Amino acid sequence: MLSKMRPPSPNRKKEVRLKRGPWTAEEDKLLTAYIQKHGYGSWGSLPHKAGLERCGKSCRLRWINYLRPYIKRGKFSLEEEQTIIQLHAFLGNRWSAIAAHLPKRTDNEIKNHWNTHLKKRLIKMGIDPMTHKPSTSPSPKNGSNLSHMTQWESARLEAEARLVRE
DNA sequence: AAGTTCGACAACCGCGGCTAT
DNA sequence: AATAGCCGCGGTTGTCGAACT
Numbered sequence: 347m348l349s350k351m352r353p354p355s356p357n358r359k360k361e362v363r364l365k366r367g368p369w370t371a372e373e374d375k376l377l378t379a380y381i382q383k384h385g386y387g388s389w390g391s392l393p394h395k396a397g398l399e400r401c402g403k404s405c406r407l408r409w410i411n412y413l414r415p416y417i418k419r420g421k422f423s424l425e426e427e428q429t430i431i432q433l434h435a436f437l438g439n440r441w442s443a444i445a446a447h448l449p450k451r452t453d454n455e456i457k458n459h460w461n462t463h464l465k466k467r468l469i470k471m472g473i474d475p476m477t478h479k480p481s482t483s484p485s486p487k488n489g490s491n492l493s494h495m496t497q498w499e500s501a502r503l504e505a506e507a508r509l510v511r512e
Numbered sequence: 513a514a515g516t517t518c519g520a521c522a523a524c525c526g527c528g529g530c531t532a533t
Numbered sequence: 534a535a536t537a538g539c540c541g542c543g544g545t546t547g548t549c550g551a552a553c554t
Contacts, residue, residue: 367524368523402539404524407522407523412522453542458522461544515553516553518553519552522549523547525546526543526545527541528541529542
């Protein structure tokens with residue numbers, strides 16, 4: 347939908363070079379202080395008001411994924427991982443919907459965790475991470491034990507997906 | 513010790529939905 | 534009804550530290 351994309355720098359008064367890349371502690375402080383005082387929203391104008399040389403999009407991302415006071419960071423518990431796998435079986439790559447069931451986790455964090463850990467783990471178990479069903483060409487070396495595991499896991503996932511649906 | 517590869521995660525980009533005009 | 538702009542989402546990339554050679 348290119349027509350909807352805004353031109354490079356439409357109505358910016360001055361060509362302020364917007365900063366990109368990792369956030370500094372100082373920037374975090376500015377953003378947090380501003381949001382604590384005024385709340386968030388209107389991301390387009392927020393950076394300027396907060397004294398940040400970032401685009402609104404970058405500020406929004408930083409706040410949502412990192413600075414919000416109640417988010418939980420660090421290692422995922424077994425329960426959380428199971429929940430993610432179950433929800434993914436039902437919802438697919440709808441990370442924000444999955445994150446809604448794990449209130450303290452962000453969609454970005456869940457997505458990263460899925461891509462770096464859970465997906466690989468399922469593949470290792472012979473489960474297709476997209477369909478959550480035993481993959482069609484299971485690795486030949488870990489035969490029957492694995493297929494039993496995958497059948498069990500698959501049945502469990504389907505049952506749990508049903509539960510989530512209800 | 514130096515160089516290379518790998519894994520984890522933060523951040524960016526492009527797109528689509530929604531709303532206001 | 535058409536258009537412009539904002540917001541949020543999902544995919545992808547970039548960066549950095551750890552592990553390995």
